[in-house]
Amino acid sequence: MKIGDLAHKSGCSVQTIRYYEKRGLLVNPNRTSSNYRDYSDTHLQQLLFTKRCRALKLSLAEIQNLFTLRDEPEGNCQSVTQLVDQHITEVESQISELHSLKRQLTELRTRCGDTKTVSQCGILKTLGAEKT
Template identity: 45%
Template structure:
């Protein structure tokens, strides 16, 4: 199949397919005499795997590592478990940071009611105060 067919099958743009090729996540396809790339079912499977990993917010490096393990299926999966445990820890840290951000935003929002004009906006005033304090 050609790149457009592969991209459509996977639900991605052709540039995404090329990007994953450049990153080494997709094996280089064979080429026809006219230079067109020729993709196989294996490329489609790899691309689907990459997409599922990206949905799980795994980095390209993490995906590459998982693919290395996939390519050597008779090894213990302890390294795969460790990789996912580390990713879970990273996600939990991000959740904590986002919850802190939410608290700050809610507090900021509470500093202004809808009846004010911009020149007396409590939100803008508090942001400016924070800017001055950080300098």
Template identity: 45%
Template sequence: MKIGEISEKSGIPVETIRYYEKIGLLPAPERQDNGYRAYRQAHLDRLLFIRRCRGLDMAQDEIRQLIQLADNPDADCSDVDALLTRHLSHVRERLQELANLEATLERLQQACSHGRTVAECGILEGLTSELGDPGGAGADNHIPGTHGPG
């Protein structure tokens, strides 16, 4: 398969496939005499595995660890379970952060009453005060990736 074909079959853009090769998540395919990459079914299987992991919001390092574990099929699966447990804990922390963010945004929205000027805006005032600080001074509750690619 050429890169365009494996991209279509996997639903992963060509640029991302090249990136996965560059960072070692996808083994480099053999090159044909004409210089084109020659992908095999194993590459497609790996890309689909990566896509499923990304769909579960796993980080590249987590995916890399799972791939390494998968490459040793006779090993005890407790490491896989431990990785998933850590990831689930992280997801639960993020859910709590999102709940806190939602509560803060609701408080800000309640601070606004219609028919006022921007100078009197309760939302803007709240963003400059404690009302707009969801986790206390210096808290970083922004969750990368929640607003799309970035």
């Protein structure tokens, strides 16, 4: 199938497909006699796998690692679970950082009422305050 067909079937843009191909997440497709890329169902499955991983916010390096691990079907699954466990730890850290950010923004919001002028705005004054 041509790249446009692959894009349609996978829900990925042509640019994304080319990017993943350059990054090694797709095996190089065969070429037709007119030098067009000829993608197969294998490419579609690789794209869908990558798309699912990206939806889980896995990095391209992590996805590449999963492809490598998947290519050794008799290998131990422990490496896969370790990768996912590490990603869970990173997500927990991000959640903690986002909670902290929310607390900071909530505190900042208390610095100003809606009826003040911009020159009286406590939010802008707090953001502009110099630390001593």
